[in-house]
Amino acid sequence: MNFIFGTRGTSASPIHTGQSCPACGKEDSILMMPYQRYFHLLQIPLFPTTKHFIPVCCSCETSFTIQQFPVTDEIRNRFRTPRWIFIMPSVLALLVIFIFVWVVVNAISGEIDIKDKVENPQVGDVYYVRYDKNEYSLMKVASFTVDSIYFYLSPGRAEDRGLDMLPGVDVYDTILKKGFSKNELKYNSVKEVVILKIER
Structure with a gap:
């Protein structure tokens, strides 16, 4: 041991x-x-x-x-105390700092990317969203105006497992559209909906 x-x-x-x-x-x-x-x-x-x-x-x-x-x-x-005893703690500390910085930078760049794509939408943009109670789904940009974006909604929702695990989640209801203001989307302030990422 x-x-x-x-x-x-x-x-x-x-x-x-x-x-x-x-x-x-x-x-x-x-x-x-x-x-x-x-x-x-x-x-x-x-x-x-x-x-x-x-x-x-x-x-x-x-x-x-x-x-x-x-x-x-x-x-x-x-x-x-011999310096070589401190090599591993130093490496671990640097690794923790690197991971922390990487997470923060990714979070900030993700927010910037979302704001940029909301500000300049394109038809066909796919929004990965999380609803309350950890349900995940997709919304596809159908059309947009100067201050609003309208979406086709995916009827399927996934729980915790992720969107890739749910068959047919990328099928959209082209009859039912839902619209949000760009400001709501840009600042992730849509009630009960959190934008995780946007794919173009």
């Missing part, structure tokens, strides 16, 4: 403390061996967790406890 997710550790370069070894007596031989723990998913580091220090003599290789050689603030500050 630890292979899929869990914590792992990595070591860094030893830090000289300037202290003598009580075991062999050699001066300036105590090193602090820093270890950084991090949480991983599929062996990919996600974020750092805790730091550990192990005092070791570089002469006799005896290990000591932190109680014997406490870690000073100076030593703690000299050990920085």
Whole structure:
């Protein structure tokens, strides 16, 4: 299970403390061996967790406890979390930002496209619309005036599954026409109808 997710550790370069070894007596031989723990998913580091220090003599290789050689603030500050541990969180953050920007840009460009096509309609334009209660249907431009657009309505409606799943949804009732003002359509303020997109 630890292979899929869990914590792992990595070591860094030893830090000289300037202290003598009580075991062999050699001066300036105590090193602090820093270890950084991090949480991983599929062996990919996600974020750092805790730091550990192990005092070791570089002469006799005896290990000591932190109680014997406490870690000073100076030593703690000299050990920085390895930068590569932050690569995946940085990539994920950039991905989230990219997706957010992409969604916003698409929403804005979609609104601009709808307003432009409502302002300059063409006979045959197909409006993808959503009614209340998540029902979807189509309307086709039959004719237009300076300030209004008249549509042939599709008698079929689809629920949640999408318009492509409903057979015959692109068949229009050419007898029944419905008209809306361009202002209503441009600002998506038609009661109980939301324009999703317009195909030309």
